[in-house]
Amino acid sequence: MVNNLKKFQLSMTVLQRRTKQNPKLCLLQLKDGRASLYLEYYLGRSETAVLDEDGRQVVYATGVMKGKPKFHIKHIRRKERLNLYIRTHPRSSQDRMHNKDTLALAEKIRFEREQQFLEDREGYRLKRDKETNFISYFKGKCESERFSYNVRKSVTQTYNRFIRFLKESPRYNMYDEYLPMETLTSHLVLGFSEFLRANGKGGGPNKMYHHFKRIVLDAMEDNLLRSNPCRGIAIRYDSRQLMKEILSPEEIRCLIATRYEGEHREVQRAFVFSxxxxxxxxxxxxxxxxxxxxxxxxxxxxxxxxxxxxxxxxVVFPLSDDLISLIGTPSLPDNPDELIFNLPNYSTCNKHLKRWISKAGIHKLISWHCARHSFAVNVLDKGANIKTVSTLMGHCSISTTEKYLHVLDKQKIEAVGSLGPIGFAM
Structure with missing residues (x-):
């Protein structure tokens, strides 16, 4: 990589003249000290006859005889922006390495475009029907009717996390709006997986990476990617480990007994139900x-x-007397569509829940979903069969329910103690 822009331009000009590349790799110097790389296609030329004032064609004069007719020749060229940039005056080894990698990528794109251009040379038209921007392709998948509502929501969260990764990464922050398909390499995917691990916990990073791989596979099926950049890259986590906080029966009784000014009784009633x-x-x-x-x-x-x-x-769940009392009865007997709980949105519910938890003197990070985990752990602790709990929770397999068993230290102690005394004398 040369350090001087003029030398770089000169070397590119010599190379293009020698090889007669079509398209050519060119650059445009910007005011911010960078140069934008683009491709220039040569699509042929057009000839227009030169006419005189009377509309007759002008010809070259050769002595006393008239020679060949005159024509205006126009060369037809088209440009394609690559959205790739280099530093015109690199000051560090990092800048020079960036320029080297960017130029290598630009040359790879140029070569692929040249092959496409040769295959579609008839009419000298450039095909632009294929999506070349992974960002817009990913964003389009967030609204795909192929996915259910919940999957679209998860894909959108993954998309937002991917954009955040690009913006916060010094190496990739220039691609937050336009990421060429060719730039989606295994190095970028590895960086994204590490970013997910650092900014998530439990099964969250694994779930997001799963949706990201799904989008990449779709791009491969659409012939937008030649190879899978996610191959060999995975996010591992212990699925048996329960990351959420648990409310014990004593804490639940304390919470129910806690009253304070400005409380939201409907939110409290629904949370106790959960x-x-x-x-x-x-x-x-x-x-x-x-x-x-x-x-x-x-x-x-x-x-x-x-x-x-x-x-x-x-799910079919049996109701006790207390649960039936908590549910109550509809205001109109013939109105089965009436909601049991009149709740605000999720964030507002969690806001009132956290205030209630704080007033009860419970120093745990409790969200609404913690109620589900608390139910499973508490009924297992009371001796319920794991198969029964799995059915009540609506789990597809017992393996999903088994993660709650790891919370029960009481059962671990009893299992170890069941071996009896050691009886070894020192």
């Missing part, structure tokens, strides 16, 4: 009296999170 049923917030929010069978004393509903994607989305 503590004793393990139902997620998204299901509690939409639960109506039509989901309650007062004759058989059961609660029946489909889990919104996995509905349409799992054969175990339907």
């Amino acid at each position: 503590l004793f049923t393990g139902v997620r917030w998204c299901d509690v929010k939409l639960m109506s009296y039509g989901n309650v069978d007062f004759t058989t004393r059961t609660l029946r509903f489909n889990q919104k999170k996995v509905e349409g994607r799992s054969a175990h989305s339907a």
